[in-house]
Amino acid sequence: MKHCLAALLLAAPTPLFAQAAELPPPVAVDPRVVALRDAALDDDYAWEITEGLTTEIGQRLAGSPAEARARAWAVAKLFALGFSNVRIESFPVQTGTRGTESAEVVAPFPQALVVNALGGSGLTGPEGVTGEIVAFDSVDALRLAPDSAVRGKIVFVDHHMPANQDGSGYGQFGAPRRQGPTIASKKGAIAIVIRSIGTDHNRTPHTGVMTFSDGAKPIPAGALSIPDAEQLVRILKRGKPVTMRLRLEGTHKMGTSGNVIAEVPGRDLSLPPILVGGHLDSWDLGTGAIDDAAGVAIATAAAKRIMDAGRPLRTIRIVWFGSEEIGLFGGEDYRAKYGKQPHHAMLESDFGADKIYKVDSKLGATRRDEARMIGAALAPLGIVTGSFEEADGSDIGPMLEDGQPGVGLSQDGTRYFDLHHTSNDTLDKIDAAQLRQNVAAWTATLAILSGGIEPEAKPSPPKRR
């Protein structure tokens, strides 16, 4: 074995040499950026926003009265923090309310399972729908099944999503939720239940949006909690026909949503602004602490810290998007109004509040120094520099696709899908120290993107009478 190892050591350049040969020119980070970054490790703004929004509003489903209260709360908060041009830009959306929801194994082993409807599910009456379960281990297995195996039955789709740091399980293993209902409906299923798209073992189902496409007739579509999905698999393994009664009551109706926007005006208003944001709406089961009170809080806290330091060269525009969860409608509204205007960069925080571990950017070849400067400023926070050709975000995603420049500050998603879209998305899941690391990374990034901050002569405090 020693012989083989020696051969390997001789054959391959050592990583140390490889890195040394490729090291780009050194980057000196402006001490003012360093100071702003390190001061942000004591930030309280982000906690105050996260705590306030989740406590005083709680859940804020897109288009609901709660989301409207959240917009009013946001306007008051952004105004109190001293931002300029605070406003709401409204748009209509389809919304609804959740009713009684239950999933009951009728035979062979009578028992209740925990279920929640997916967003966009068909509804049942109080009688529910009752049928035999036909189970599939993946959406592909469902697609390959003959219609005759599915017709008149309740489809169950399982999956095997891992808890990856980069959240990469969600794309592939989210198919049961995104595509499952349409496929099941087109094959004649009377309903569908899926294993929740998540990585925990709590009796807290993960809801989330799906739409019936290709002319598929809406059918009731529910997510079992992961322990319940595993229970159903065990019951099915006994080899007897399994009958389920599924009740997903509720209402669908039109409502109003909107984006809340505020600004830190730049010294040169003719320059393209920097867009920073997150989304204000949440699912209705939790209080939307990680999804996405923390996101709007991080973006806003960083902008506030820049504003407190003086006046940036470029305008920073804060957007708390509405109706992200049900179809990125806030992003679409912003894009329709402002998407064609140049932006210096777009950044969105929408992946919880755990530490940022990687920064990607897509600022273009001519701005590589700016991108490298951001990487150098974030390295002391334990953040690795990733790609210079990528950035992402939910609401801003389509605009990044359009060619807008962006920076992506990737949060550690290892436990994100334990909580995502469940009732467990509550304030107690936020780690204050990691939240502050986010604010520090965002503040440093904004300080660089802003083009430099000039201290302002503050107006004197009013004299005592």
Added chain:
Amino acid sequence: MKHCLAALLLAAPTPLFAQAAELPPPVAVDPRVVALRDAALDDDYAWEITEGLTTEIGQRLAGSPAEARARAWAVAKLFALGFSNVRIESFPVQTGTRGTESAEVVAPFPQALVVNALGGSGLTGPEGVTGEIVAFDSVDALRLAPDSAVRGKIVFVDHHMPANQDGSGYGQFGAPRRQGPTIASKKGAIAIVIRSIGTDHNRTPHTGVMTFSDGAKPIPAGALSIPDAEQLVRILKRGKPVTMRLRLEGTHKMGTSGNVIAEVPGRDLSLPPILVGGHLDSWDLGTGAIDDAAGVAIATAAAKRIMDAGRPLRTIRIVWFGSEEIGLFGGEDYRAKYGKQPHHAMLESDFGADKIYKVDSKLGATRRDEARMIGAALAPLGIVTGSFEEADGSDIGPMLEDGQPGVGLSQDGTRYFDLHHTSNDTLDKIDAAQLRQNVAAWTATLAILSGGIEPEAKPSPPKRR
């Protein structure tokens, strides 16, 4: 610092010397006990029972049809395993069914909180009860409050239970559930909600039994999940009056419960039997995997392993108690019928399925060698020998108080109260390796208590025709 340390070392006898001076005579463990113990580390019986009961029955509330199905399941299983004298001993209990349950903050920040009724709660109609919240940090604070501060209001009682290995938080910090409702009722409260008696941060309330005593009128009594209790505390901290609407619907009625009993007959039927058990009933929210499918499974697997090895000197009597959760009624029924008869020892497993870390016993001064032998046999499993004057158990507790001898195999309870009495008490929480360590400890203990196992000439298998 070195000087101080040296002084300390000189001042105190080292633990090594202290132990050496007190070491009792050495104990040689019978190699047959060692062999049975170590073989049990590959046990499958306990998993099969735990998996089967939780999958094929699920929840089994005392007095419910599900508990009756569980008794039938238990009889079939115990018979199939080859035990003798398998029987059900029935008794009547008060039972009920859970209806719609909700807790809604009406003002100042409208939002839904997650609540479940406690066992024995008063019920509301669909309109619920609405009132102002009056909050207390402990039952003592509630007791000290003037009636006028409580009358006509909904009481909220908080607590600060830690997650201790020995579960010791449950006694002191369980007072809000056990005593809170009676005290609140007698002071004129219209309802009570408590912070769930638990140590997790999931939106899964902990139910549990309580009774209205001292002539207190039943009032609705609910447990908020811990994140919801913390949310209510944050809302209250804003200093505005908080109004809640509480809906706890359901039914109360009489039902049948019962103990399931089976035996491994001893070689000498005139000797007192060894009672081993756990409880068959569970709360209605989870599938009762840790509470207490695992308990009956561990006790039964150990008895089965002894039976497979031959015939013990003393009879081993297995009891799967009914209606433990709602008031130890199975233990009471057994005690009324058999409690005055001498038993060689009583053992109950009712604290989950995590590893056993300590063995206590109360076998009497004349049986110290037997107690020390048990300690020596369990030490290689990482189990410390505790007291020779103590043993406990839920159903067997009153009989131990009466003077019956017992052995207590204490499980690690660090995460027990994350799950206890919640919907999260499901099979996925059982660690198969730790479950097997339990079976190994029980098997070794039973092998010693049984007085020796003689291999039997097994009846020949029937000849093929």
